[in-house]
Amino acid sequence: xxxxxxxxxxxxxxxxxxxxxxxxxxxxxxxxxxxxxxxxxxxxxxxxxxxxxxxxxxxxxxxxxxxxxxxxxxxxxxxxxxxxxxxxxxxxxxxxxxxxxxxxxxxxxxxxxxxxxxxxxxxxxxxxxxxxxxxxxxxxxxxxxxxxxxxxxxxxxxxxxxxxxxxxxxxxxxxxxxxxxxxxxxxxxxxxxxxxxxxxxxxxxxxxxxxxxxxxxxxxxxxxxxxxxxxxxxxxxxxxxxxxxxxxxxxxxxxxxxxxxxxxxxxxxxxxxxxxxxxxxxxxxxxxxxxxxxxxxxxxxxxxxxxxxxxxxxxxxxxxxxxxxxxxxxxxxxxxxxxxxxxxxxxxxxxxxxxxxxxxxxxxxxxxxxxxxxxxxxxxxxxxxxxxxxxxxxxxxxxxxxxxxxxxxxxxxxxxxxxxxxxxxxxxxxxxxxxxxxxxxxxxxxxxxxxxxxxxxxxxxxxxxxxxxxxxxxxxxxxxxxxxxxxxxxxxxxxxxxxxxxxxxxxxxxxxxxxxxxxxxxxxxxxxxxxxxxxxxxxxxxxxxxxxxxxxxxxxxxxxx
Amino acid sequence: xxxxxxxxxxxxxxxxxxxxxxxxxxxxxxxxxxxxxxxxxxxxxxxxxxxxxxxxxxxxxxxxxxxxxxxxxxxxxxxxxxxxxxxxxxxxxxxxxxxxxxxxxxxxxxxxxxxxxxxxxxxxxxxxxxxxxxxxxxxxxxxxxxxxxxxxxxxxxxxxxxxxxxxxxxxxxxxxxxxxxxxxxxxxxxxxxxxxxxxxxxxxxxxxxxxxxxxxxxxxxxxxxxxxxxxxxxxxxxxxxxxxxxxxxxxxxxxxxxxxxxxxxxxxxxxxxxxxxxxxxxxxxxxxxxxxxxxxxxxxxxxxxxxxxxxxxxxxxxxxxxxxxxxxxxxxxxxxxxxx
Numbered sequence: 001x002x003x004x005x006x007x008x009x010x011x012x013x014x015x016x017x018x019x020x021x022x023x024x025x026x027x028x029x030x031x032x033x034x035x036x037x038x039x040x041x042x043x044x045x046x047x048x049x050x051x052x053x054x055x056x057x058x059x060x061x062x063x064x065x066x067x068x069x070x071x072x073x074x075x076x077x078x079x080x081x082x083x084x085x086x087x088x089x090x091x092x093x094x095x096x097x098x099x100x101x102x103x104x105x106x107x108x109x110x111x112x113x114x115x116x117x118x119x120x121x122x123x124x125x126x127x128x129x130x131x132x133x134x135x136x137x138x139x140x141x142x143x144x145x146x147x148x149x150x151x152x153x154x155x156x157x158x159x160x161x162x163x164x165x166x167x168x169x170x171x172x173x174x175x176x177x178x179x180x181x182x183x184x185x186x187x188x189x190x191x192x193x194x195x196x197x198x199x200x201x202x203x204x205x206x207x208x209x210x211x212x213x214x215x216x217x218x219x220x221x222x223x224x225x226x227x228x229x230x231x232x233x234x235x236x237x238x239x240x241x242x243x244x245x246x247x248x249x250x251x252x253x254x255x256x257x258x259x260x261x262x263x264x265x266x267x268x269x270x271x272x273x274x275x276x277x278x279x280x281x282x283x284x285x286x287x288x289x290x291x292x293x294x295x296x297x298x299x300x301x302x303x304x305x306x307x308x309x310x311x312x313x314x315x316x317x318x319x320x321x322x323x324x325x326x327x328x329x330x331x332x333x334x335x336x337x338x339x340x341x342x343x344x345x346x347x348x349x350x351x352x353x354x355x356x357x358x359x360x361x362x363x364x365x366x367x368x369x370x371x372x373x374x375x376x377x378x379x380x381x382x383x384x385x386x387x388x389x390x391x392x393x394x395x396x397x398x399x400x401x402x403x404x405x406x407x408x409x410x411x412x413x414x415x416x417x418x419x420x421x422x423x424x425x426x427x428x429x430x431x432x433x434x435x436x437x438x439x440x441x442x443x444x445x446x447x448x449x450x451x452x453x454x455x456x457x458x459x460x461x462x463x464x465x466x467x468x469x470x471x472x473x474x475x476x477x478x479x480x481x482x483x484x485x486x487x488x489x490x491x492x493x494x495x496x497x498x499x500x501x502x503x504x505x506x507x508x509x510x511x512x513x514x515x516x517x518x519x520x521x522x523x524x525x526x527x528x529x530x531x532x533x534x535x536x537x538x539x540x541x542x543x544x545x546x547x548x549x550x551x552x553x554x555x556x557x558x559x560x561x
Numbered sequence: 562x563x564x565x566x567x568x569x570x571x572x573x574x575x576x577x578x579x580x581x582x583x584x585x586x587x588x589x590x591x592x593x594x595x596x597x598x599x600x601x602x603x604x605x606x607x608x609x610x611x612x613x614x615x616x617x618x619x620x621x622x623x624x625x626x627x628x629x630x631x632x633x634x635x636x637x638x639x640x641x642x643x644x645x646x647x648x649x650x651x652x653x654x655x656x657x658x659x660x661x662x663x664x665x666x667x668x669x670x671x672x673x674x675x676x677x678x679x680x681x682x683x684x685x686x687x688x689x690x691x692x693x694x695x696x697x698x699x700x701x702x703x704x705x706x707x708x709x710x711x712x713x714x715x716x717x718x719x720x721x722x723x724x725x726x727x728x729x730x731x732x733x734x735x736x737x738x739x740x741x742x743x744x745x746x747x748x749x750x751x752x753x754x755x756x757x758x759x760x761x762x763x764x765x766x767x768x769x770x771x772x773x774x775x776x777x778x779x780x781x782x783x784x785x786x787x788x789x790x791x792x793x794x795x796x797x798x799x800x801x802x803x804x805x806x807x808x809x810x811x812x813x814x815x816x817x818x819x820x821x822x823x824x825x826x827x828x829x830x831x832x833x834x835x836x837x838x839x840x841x842x843x844x845x846x847x848x849x850x851x852x853x854x855x856x857x858x859x860x861x862x863x864x865x866x867x868x869x870x871x872x873x874x875x876x877x878x879x880x881x882x883x884x885x886x887x888x889x890x891x892x893x894x895x896x897x898x899x900x901x
Contacts, residue, residue, distance in 0.1 A: 265861075265862075284859065284862075285653060285654075285671075285859055286653075286655075286859055286860050286861060286862040286863045286864075287653075287862055288646065288652040288653025288654075289646035289648070289649075289652065289653040289655055289863060290862060290863075291649075291652070292646055292648065292649035292650040292651060292652035292653055293646070293648040293649035294649070295649075296649045296650045299650055299652070301650070333629070333630060335630060336627070336629040336630055339629050339630070339643055339645075339654050340629065340654075340671065342652060342653055342654065343645055343646070343651070343652060343653060343654050344645075345650060345651055345652050346652060403840055405858075405859045408840075409671050409672065409859075411845075412627065412672055412845050412846070413627045413629065413672060415845060415846055416625070416626050416627035416672070416846065417627070419625075419626070419846070420626075425846075426757075426758045426844060426845070426846070427844070427845045427846070428744070428757070428844060429840050429845075430840075535652070
């Protein structure tokens, strides 16, 4: 019930959710008792490589966001629960979720007492204030976008080394409270505080990216070593005591070893042979039939609030012509790209930006043979007619894809499709490490690219505002995530209105986001292909597999004994 | 005077003498291994040249067009070209395997394209690129080697250091570095623009990388020839340098060039395949054997033939070229063959 309310708006029923969560508390959650027979053992995890720096306020990868969920805590956290329930925000180091005052610009958090870092020191409000300052001092990748409404943030962004957040984050050691003052209301501020970049670290943590040197956390596990090419090792945090199983349940296993270096194929074989318990990387496409047939009980499929799409540059020919963009949308055979991704069990064709599960999602598909709520088939005749009307047939078009196998195949398919539509199309695949930044930079004059977007937090704005607002478009920058360069005054007004409405009336905001979703979809600035699903392949011995929609597999809740 | 000098220099090749090529050809045709290699190479080249005919009239397909949702009729039964797995959880899609028929003889790849047709088209690109690269390497390397070896002094010092620098880089590292730069935006040399999708680009890069392999032995041989009596005599008689190079030097190094050609082409073919495999050689939708192996890499467990077929053809072609090169060397220097 709570989850259903949650789905209607970014903050739909937020206060109801929070109250229910606080009341229900630990009773609903799973956390092993000290004498639980499943407790103990080592969870063996595989990944192709480490995901860069181990600094939780700098790293911006899903791989380590998944890791951090049982190592670090923020004032708030996403509930460690299965499915969409994991979108629920619960109090973590804070003892409750405060109601804002001062017109939605002031939040006062009371810190729980008696919680210790893995180095044995107790967490204080000084650590909270220092952590928020550190977020700016280390130039966290989201400091300018997620936390820029905290009073004093602008100064911290321009000169991080002298960041004080004076007046923005105020710690009261006597009262044990931390007050956040915002320059303007932010309907997603709770999501942002539950995000890994806002975790609470010891006040004496270095004010720079720590690289491979772990920082003490408060979760049930501590990072004891990290070599990005070999292994990351977690052991139990000796100072961890359960305070909220919703926010931070204790772990079943004693140790977690993340081993790096094996290829996708070898990882799959290792899990199949019981030499590893879980692999972070996806199962390669050519192993899917095999694992599907031999190990069906060890597979877990979960829908993701994410999308794969074609970004068309609305500022470059031929895609500066709306008819061409509409033609691509109409001609795109979404069944074909779903096949490339692994088939209908692993992806669902889509036309719109907001994925199911995000507040504001109302099924909508104008880019299909029979326009309506769902995609049915491509309409090549209409697409060809539109290309003819645009007068752009014969133009040179280059598709940019990453060299990740499925994305490269999508690029090749798109090249073939553009040839069909009458263009002189070629495709270039480049390393996945650079492709996402390359396609964002206007200097590279990318016409059309294959890309994807996975939510940071479950809100419509994280899709529509982030991907299509004027603020997200920066000429000549590698960080211009509005890849299609859409910057429309009418749309901008709608976005700002929906963000403002969300502060006071989440349900009304959801309706506004739905309208914006239709508007963006109609603009055909992108061609959404499908919403992917996550396939986890686990060992035979792994039990209590739990998938949270926010940070995916919750390894602390799995047992191997 | 010049005529007289010409007569003296031409003395080793008197009228009625067997010359270089006649005995060489006889020895070459007597070598069964060389014959087999030549026939195999010719067959591969002809088959690849006939790729468009095969695609249109036999396979009836466009090997550059995705056919993911396509169907094929086998024994009156319609089957999807990419079949959905129906067992277990029903995950994954598998391209159709070898049908043993004209259509999809070797099966399909991940895009539902006919592997056999792509193999032939890929061969055209691989053979063409390696042949052009070889020609370029021979021309540039041969010229540099002859100039450095014949003139010596500053020219030799400068060219040799230049070749040393090129030689110092591992072949693949140099080729990969150049390709990564060129694949991004093509090659722009003043009015000359080669786009990244143009197969001439990898040919040019591979040709340049191969220059030291030709230039070094050329330089060494020309240096020795430069000190030989008939060249010294020609110089003494005042024969112009271009004529000495054309009449005395070039014919005497042509055998080495001939031996080097197939061996260099074999190396070039492997380099091209490696670059294309790494997505920095031939660019889609064009195909080469390297790109087809790359396509097949994602199908190794379910459709290994997609990667194996081009792998085997590369192996056969390179083997043929090496056998041919060795046979040419033996035919040009029968003493060497006898010693072995």
